[in-house]
Amino acid sequence: MKKIIIGSLWMVLHVTATAQSKKLTLQQCLETALNNNLQVNQSNLQMQSAQVNWQQARANMLPNIAGSINYGANQGRSIDPFTNTYINQQLNFSNLNVDGNIPLFNGFQLQNQVKQNNLAFQATKMEFQQAKDNLTLNVILSYLLVLNNEDVLDLAKAQMEVTKKQVERLDLLNKEGAIAPYTFTDLKGQYASDEVSVTNAQNSVQSSKLTLAQLMNVPYDESAELERINVNEALALYEGSPDKIYEEATAKLGIVKAADLRKQSAEKGIKVARGGYSPTLSLFGGLGTSYSSAASLSSLVSESYGASDSYVTVNGTNYQLNVKQQTFKNEPFGLSKQYNNNQYTNFGVALRVPIANNLRARNQVKLAQITYKNTQLISDNTKIQLRQNIEQAHFNMTAAYNRYQSFQNQVTALEESFKAAEVRFENGVINSVEYLQVKNNLDRARLNLTQSKYEYVLRTKVLDYYQGKLSW
Numbered sequence: 001m002k003k004i005i006i007g008s009l010w011m012v013l014h015v016t017a018t019a020q021s022k023k024l025t026l027q028q029c030l031e032t033a034l035n036n037n038l039q040v041n042q043s044n045l046q047m048q049s050a051q052v053n054w055q056q057a058r059a060n061m062l063p064n065i066a067g068s069i070n071y072g073a074n075q076g077r078s079i080d081p082f083t084n085t086y087i088n089q090q091l092n093f094s095n096l097n098v099d100g101n102i103p104l105f106n107g108f109q110l111q112n113q114v115k116q117n118n119l120a121f122q123a124t125k126m127e128f129q130q131a132k133d134n135l136t137l138n139v140i141l142s143y144l145l146v147l148n149n150e151d152v153l154d155l156a157k158a159q160m161e162v163t164k165k166q167v168e169r170l171d172l173l174n175k176e177g178a179i180a181p182y183t184f185t186d187l188k189g190q191y192a193s194d195e196v197s198v199t200n201a202q203n204s205v206q207s208s209k210l211t212l213a214q215l216m217n218v219p220y221d222e223s224a225e226l227e228r229i230n231v232n233e234a235l236a237l238y239e240g241s242p243d244k245i246y247e248e249a250t251a252k253l254g255i256v257k258a259a260d261l262r263k264q265s266a267e268k269g270i271k272v273a274r275g276g277y278s279p280t281l282s283l284f285g286g287l288g289t290s291y292s293s294a295a296s297l298s299s300l301v302s303e304s305y306g307a308s309d310s311y312v313t314v315n316g317t318n319y320q321l322n323v324k325q326q327t328f329k330n331e332p333f334g335l336s337k338q339y340n341n342n343q344y345t346n347f348g349v350a351l352r353v354p355i356a357n358n359l360r361a362r363n364q365v366k367l368a369q370i371t372y373k374n375t376q377l378i379s380d381n382t383k384i385q386l387r388q389n390i391e392q393a394h395f396n397m398t399a400a401y402n403r404y405q406s407f408q409n410q411v412t413a414l415e416e417s418f419k420a421a422e423v424r425f426e427n428g429v430i431n432s433v434e435y436l437q438v439k440n441n442l443d444r445a446r447l448n449l450t451q452s453k454y455e456y457v458l459r460t461k462v463l464d465y466y467q468g469k470l471s472w
Contacts, residue, residue, distance in 0.1 A: 023227040026143050029216055033139045034132055036217035043131040047124040054117040061110050065100035092293035096339060099286040101350075107278025108271070116268035123261035130254030135215065137465045141458055142212040146226055148454035149208050153201035155450055159443045160194035167191050169426075179428075186432040190439075231457045237401060238460050242394045245466055246387050252468030256386060259379040266372040273368040276361030277354065285347035289340075295333040303327070390466055397459035404456050407449040414442040 034040055071094040078091055103110060167187045174184040206222050213220040240248075250256050303326040311318045333341075354361065418438050425435035464470050 023225040025227045026140065026229065029143055029212065029226075030136055030139050032218060033135055033216045037135050037215070038217070040128075040131045040135055043124075043128045047121070047128045050117070050121040050124040054114070054121040057110070057114045057117040060113065061103070063100050063102040065098065067096075067098045069096045070094060087294055089294065092291075094291040094335070095288065096290070097286060097288040099284070101282050101284040104281040104283055104349075105278075106280040106282075107275030109275030109278075112268050112271040112275065116265050116272060119261050119265035119268060123258045123265060126254040126258035126261060128254075130258060133254060133465065133468070133470065136470050137461065139212070139215050140461055140470065142208060142215055143226065144229075144231070144454055144458055144461070146205065146208040146212055147229060147231070148451065149201065149204040150226075151450050151454070152447060153198065153205055155443075155446055156194065156197045156201045159439075159446075160191065160198055162439070163187065163191045163194050166425075183432040186436060190436050231453065234457050234460060235404070235453065238397055238463060240463065240467075242387075242391045245394065245463055246390050248467040249386055249390060250383065253386070253466060254468075256382060259375070259382040263372065263375040263379045266368070266375040270365065270368040270372055273361070273364040276357075276364055279351060279353045282350050282352075283347075284350055285345070287343070287345050289338070289343045291335050291338040291342070295338060296331060386466070390463070393459065393462045393466065397456065397463060400452060400456040400459045404449070404452040407445060407452050410445045411442070411449050414438075414445050418442045 072092070074091040074093065077086060077088045079086060167184075170179060170184045170187050173179045174181060209222065209224060210220050213224075303324055305322045305324055308321050308323045310321045310323070312321060313319070418441075421430065421435055421438040424430045425432070461470065
């Protein structure tokens with residue numbers, strides 16, 4: 001997380017400095033957005049979490065070994081752990097143990113959990129890729145929208161400049177009394193309308209820049225400039241039928257792969273749940289030792305023979321018995337010596353057979369089956385929605401291309417009409433109303449042509465997205 005934050009801060013500074021020195025490229029915008037976008041970073045963390053779960057499922061098949069050590073004190077009557085007899089004194093004790101077990105069979109639950117978690121991990125990888133693809137598409141569309149609005153702005157300025165020249169010409173004629181006053185005022189009104197159009201176009205440019213900055217998660221800079229892209233290269237009729245695009249999408253699109261992998265993971269979950277019906281067999285073993293402060297070692301100091309109070313009678317005569325007398329000395333039995341002396345081991349095989357577990361195993365199987373059916377519905381619905389979206393996107397693309405072709409022809413015709421109208425207006429053949437009507441028709445046609453051109457390119461990029469080949 002620290003690396004992500006540092007990288008994001010660096011990218012913000014880098015993009016800000018770049019924007020001040022030169023125009024931003026589409027590639028820079030994409031890289032910045034992918035590094036800074038919170039949803040993409042969150043999807044990346046979810047993928048890492050799923051990977052850890054998969055690794056843990058694999059580790060669950062390894063032996064489970066644990067060690068323990070304790071040290072304490074007893075007062076009063078207690079059991080001496082060294083002699084196993086009752087004593088009535090303060091006693092310090094300690095135990096050291098190492099235990100382990102390894103599963104031998106549990107209905108293949110561990111193996112199926114590994115497969116289930118691996119499929120879930122692969123699904124999150126696809127979802128992470130999908131998040132990046134979604135962001136990439138949105139950045140490309142926003143980038144193109146900025147360019148579209150900039151072209152509209154240039155067009156509005158050009159239209160205003162044409163009107164301005166006519167206003168300046170008519171102003172001179174009006175002062176000389178060579179034209180009717182309303183002719184001059186009509187053009188002045190048109191010039192004011194053109195100024196409004198320029199202002200609206202400027203606002204649209206800044207609004208689209210703000211949207212792009214928010215996608216990149218960088219501070220908004222109204223002075224930022226984008227490198228121009230030659231969209232004319234993408235104006236050929238898009239190839240590919242809806243069926244072919246859908247076929248490509250189901251094979252490449254991350255959201256489709258993720259839904260299928262989630263379904264496969266849920267299917268493995270049913271096998272994991274069914275493993276709860278099976279007996280479990282495991283191997284166990286342990287090593288331990290203990291210590292007691294009451295323990296001591298007795299060592300022989302000396303031995304001798306002497307008369308005792310006991311007699312034995314032989315043929316009516318009593319004989320006094322001599323017995324061996326030994327002297328012992330108790331010495332402390334240290335901690336390390338007791339640990340070495342008191343070691344013990346155990347090992348064995350444990351079999352556990354489920355008989356009645358409150359119907360837990362059966363209900364877990366039912367829940368796993370429900371989860372599988374739900375993921376199956378999600379997968380089917382994803383594909384249905386995908387096909388419908390592709391069909392709609394393909395229709396929108398075709399309609400946009402047809403509009404672009406129509407507006408091209410319209411602009412060509414209206415440009416010729418405007419040239420003739422401009423000459424006739426300057427020579428007084430037509431009035432200002434007729435001139436403005438022709439001019440406004442051309443202005444609207446040029447605006448429609450510009451917007452239809454970018455709309456068509458945007459529609460093609462959506463279809464590229466569905467086929468997993470977003471690029472420029």
